[in-house]
Amino acid sequence: xxxxxxxxxxxxxxxxxxxxxxxxxxxxxxxxxxREATVREICRRAGANIAAINYHFGDKExxxxxxxxxxxxKALEKYPPLPGVTEGAPPEKKLRAFIHSxxxxxxxxxxxxxxxxxxxxxMIEPTKALDSLVEERMRPMVGxxxxxxxxxxxxxxxxxxxxxxxxSIVSQCxxxxxxSPVVSRLxxxxxxxxxxxxxxxxxxxxxxxxxxxxxxxxxxx
Amino acid sequence: xxxxxxxxxxxxxxxxxxxxxxxxxxxxxxxxxxREATVREICRRAGANIAAINYHFGDKExxxxxxxxxxxxKALEKYPPLPGVTEGAPPEKKLRAFIHSxxxxxxxxxxxxxxxxxxxxxMIEPTKALDSLVEERMRPMVGxxxxxxxxxxxxxxxxxxxxxxxxSIVSQCxxxxxxSPVVSRLxxxxxxxxxxxxxxxxxxxxxxxxxxxxxxxxxxx
DNA sequence: TGACTTGTCAAACACTTGTTTGAATTATGT
DNA sequence: ACATAATTCAAACAAGTGTTTGACAAGTCA
Numbered sequence: 402x403x404x405x406x407x408x409x410x411x412x413x414x415x416x417x418x419x420x421x422x423x424x425x426x427x428x429x430x431x432x433x434x435x436r437e438a439t440v441r442e443i444c445r446r447a448g449a450n451i452a453a454i455n456y457h458f459g460d461k462e463x464x465x466x467x468x469x470x471x472x473x474x475k476a477l478e479k480y481p482p483l484p485g486v487t488e489g490a491p492p493e494k495k496l497r498a499f500i501h502s503x504x505x506x507x508x509x510x511x512x513x514x515x516x517x518x519x520x521x522x523x524m525i526e527p528t529k530a531l532d533s534l535v536e537e538r539m540r541p542m543v544g545x546x547x548x549x550x551x552x553x554x555x556x557x558x559x560x561x562x563x564x565x566x567x568x569s570i571v572s573q574c575x576x577x578x579x580x581s582p583v584v585s586r587l588x589x590x591x592x593x594x595x596x597x598x599x600x601x602x603x604x605x606x607x608x609x610x611x612x613x614x615x616x617x618x619x620x621x622x
Numbered sequence: 623x624x625x626x627x628x629x630x631x632x633x634x635x636x637x638x639x640x641x642x643x644x645x646x647x648x649x650x651x652x653x654x655x656x657r658e659a660t661v662r663e664i665c666r667r668a669g670a671n672i673a674a675i676n677y678h679f680g681d682k683e684x685x686x687x688x689x690x691x692x693x694x695x696k697a698l699e700k701y702p703p704l705p706g707v708t709e710g711a712p713p714e715k716k717l718r719a720f721i722h723s724x725x726x727x728x729x730x731x732x733x734x735x736x737x738x739x740x741x742x743x744x745m746i747e748p749t750k751a752l753d754s755l756v757e758e759r760m761r762p763m764v765g766x767x768x769x770x771x772x773x774x775x776x777x778x779x780x781x782x783x784x785x786x787x788x789x790s791i792v793s794q795c796x797x798x799x800x801x802s803p804v805v806s807r808l809x810x811x812x813x814x815x816x817x818x819x820x821x822x823x824x825x826x827x828x829x830x831x832x833x834x835x836x837x838x839x840x841x842x843x
Numbered sequence: 844t845g846a847c848t849t850g851t852c853a854a855a856c857a858c859t860t861g862t863t864t865g866a867a868t869t870a871t872g873t
Numbered sequence: 874a875c876a877t878a879a880t881t882c883a884a885a886c887a888a889g890t891g892t893t894t895g896a897c898a899a900g901t902c903a
Binding site for chain 3: 876884
Binding site for chain 1: 654655657658739742743744745746747748752753756757760761764785786787789790792793794796797798800801802803804805807808809812823826827829830831833834835836837838
């Protein structure tokens, strides 16, 4: 008998239970968070035995960390940071593409939508998994945005205005995700429902931010 | 023996246990959410017996609802929506005051800071308590902001641009609360630390938003 | 074939949870 | 002072939790 599985599996395709557990755990963790999620519910949805989690992952906490890494990889392959924009394009076009891509990620429905919820939970209860997530996934993305903003502001990327304006741009996108319960209660039918609505929202945020950056006075220290 | 206390207490000051429970429960709920919070921990911090919650509130869920109402009242009395701004002041001044007040609420430290965390948890796990919170506390506040924005845009308050720009403004403020784990990891020393930093951030958001609203093109439907 | 590993299963274990109980204590009103 | 209500307390309860166990089946390689 063995308590921990081999660190590397010879044939990944044969290990379906593990993948089922990751997918099911992602859903359950997204719905209720780490504490509220029960191994019994996860195993039930995965069609696995109660002991499957302890066998494949050791314990519930290790499963959660693996779920975050799994979601990280899945999200990256589904949403490339800057899709289909040439290097020499004008920064305004790049900004529009960046914002639109970010909004699409936020309003993504379907089987992988739980990834966003798990990430949102990390905002109020950060675990050690957030550290690598920030470094590997978010820092490169804000780096791209910084370059675009610096180009528009016509100043070096390490200027404080770049950071402030960058946050102002990202915040307008994430708002609709982080505050959707409030937004939907304030205006039940005003959350973008389809691709067209997302496009209009991307247009507003782009226009709003471009107008701001081209007329905002320099900050004083 | 009696299971439920009188609906109205003759002398509120004599009932300290109830208040201690509300304060302690607020902290514990803020730290771990509803599920993770245990009545034993709440009672321990309140210096009360295990059975105190069931005696004073009936059950754990009723206690949570009462905690939210309690926090709601406390926050309103500590942070009036538009402090010290005369009715006839220019809309730019009102906007600056509104943003600064919102930021002060967000970055509030001290014994009442747990209120914001509980509210943030409602964003990802809305309970029935959020409904009344949105209606009683948030809708009036956004109403004030709408009027200011409409004045700046010089258009009726029910214009779609008012709603979009209003969200753009609020989002920039709430961002630093909702994404503080990410922001602090990306730039460890860039979160505003003191009143001066909050003031500078309020200046940026105000300038950014004013510049945007005065130069943003009208949206097309 | 036969020892050996890998994976699954139902059952049980040890522990924590929210809640209830009934007695003990304190406050209140006449 | 007395009787009654209000409140607190330690102990126990029933239900649910993550985890462990040991048996069992299926594959692997000598």
